[in-house]
Amino acid sequence: MTAVRNIQLKLAVDEEDHDLLDETFEQFRFAAQYVADVGWDDDPIGIVTNQGDLNAATYHEVRDQTDLTANHVQSARSLASDALSNCKERIFDGRRASKPEFRGTAVVYGARTVTYNDDYCTLSTVDGRVKTEYVLPADPAGTVFEDYWFDDDWEPREATLHKRDGDYFLHVAVQKDIDVDASTIKNGAVLGVDCNVDGSLAVTSTGMFLGNADYLNHRRDEFERRRGKLQQTGTRSAHLTIQSIGNRFSRWSEDYLHRVSKEVVREAREHDCSAIAFEKLEGIRERISNGSKFQQWAFRELRRHVEYKAEAYGITVTAVNPAYTSQRCSHGECGFTHRTNRNGDEFVCQKCGRELHADYNAARNVAWRLVQNWLKSGSGRANCQVALKSGTVNASGDFTPASDGQSGSSPTSPRL
Ligand SMILES: [Zn+2]
Structure with missing residues (x-):
């Protein structure tokens, strides 16, 4: 990389x-x-x-x-x-x-x-x-x-x-x-990503709120309404119009997901992450009450774009079991898991009292889950850690604050 x-x-x-x-x-x-x-x-x-x-x-x-x-x-x-x-x-x-x-x-x-x-x-x-x-x-x-x-x-x-x-x-x-050798992976941080059907489309364990799921759904509904009306007319020209607005909508939504995926990968790079963790799609599907195929498609496409871009930087993309990621307290030394911790967008740990945005909490748990999987599988990633907004936390809950970049240098590509 x-x-x-x-x-x-x-x-x-x-x-x-x-x-x-x-x-x-x-x-x-x-x-x-x-x-x-x-x-x-x-x-x-x-x-x-x-x-x-x-x-x-x-x-x-x-x-x-x-x-x-x-x-x-x-x-x-x-x-x-x-x-x-x-x-x-x-x-x-x-x-x-x-x-x-x-x-x-x-x-x-x-x-x-x-x-x-x-x-x-x-x-x-x-x-x-x-x-x-x-x-x-x-x-x-x-x-x-x-x-x-x-x-x-x-x-x-x-x-x-x-x-x-x-x-x-x-x-x-x-x-x-940079060679992505074993030591890089062993010490690499994990960026967790929580995908949502409302509010922000993707929330990272570093506290980035990306994309707008409500807007995406709104555009989809608008497209469906127009298509419905055109289908009722049933003429050949209406059919052609359906095709053209369908193509335009799919180009637009691909473009939208491409942008969000770019931000996810940029965030992973800025935090020196060697892996990005998503939730397994099956788990997300359970949370989608109306079982929208469109939302499933959107999550799948988002991950596909992230995988493609992350590969160029030697960053792996893995899906983890999403069980309890929304109920567990993501503060390293706590980890208390209970249904009542979460109330809509708010997460308040009933044990340690810490509060944070529920999606942000979930994203931190998604990263934590991957770190746990690595430890359990004994893959030798001794120092693997979760990338957080303010630093990293390892599997034992020890927190390391992010070090300030030297003055005059910044770890990002030039932004003009
Ligand atoms: Zn707690």
Whole structure:
């Protein structure tokens, strides 16, 4: 698997190159905004996020109106496409989002537009390349530069150029390939995921509430109502309309589940998890009172998307027996299990008195169940633990708080 860290490099840009870089900021901003304007729709279903579609609709126009390289045009499009996806996701989550507005303070650099050397890098601009030296600490010992810049295991990849108070900074993602060997797995944390038919679609043991099951069901009901009406008319054109809105709904719901799954995997990576635990579907089915096939399908698809994405990071996905995950107190040293602990969204342990959101409590128990399974099977994962919001807890209930990342580095991929 691959680990990514972000470091901030100050650049000593020659005075005479400032105008060129500043013009590149402006044209890159123009390009990203152009794509965002084309992709945007006030109806969230109409928001275009597909790279290929956005490319077809904007590439030539942006090339004609700027001096950006083809690679920068592509980077600007990705930036806009990510921003559009985020907006769409927010709206589908029932939150507000307006059309992305780019302010011109960032240019994204990739393999084709930045070259890293020992003391300097070269950056593509609207007119050739500029060469600029790094401003590095005289003594890098104990800094992020020692860990990630001078260590050859970490390879600099994509970067974002920023300008702040007249100075230029390059935010570089450095990455390192990590073997998923036995020791990683042995010490790996488990992210528990609780899936729900109402409220948040998925809740993690780290306290993330993802997706909106009510909204998903609402959209499904709307689709069923329209289909019902059309079926009554029974004409050939009504039949074709049913097919088309059916296709559109299934694309939309796949897209929605894809987004939620992305967040689940991102959460697992941010907490250095080596495994993600879901509940077995059979158990969830018992909880679904009306036995909706759609909800079962949604859970299955969510897990399929998570499995697919997690695999790329060496993270395994396992389903555990869901018995009592909603009734057990997830506080490590307690574990008191009783029906009366749970009341709707609230979980109040009748023994130790601790309170937390019922779905969050269940998610922690799902992770705990997998840890227990590992211990029982004697698979040698001596230090396996449950990933929590504030740290990890091992099988004996010992809690380890999350360590703060070093300043200047963050364990996430760059978010623009
Ligand atoms: Zn308790």
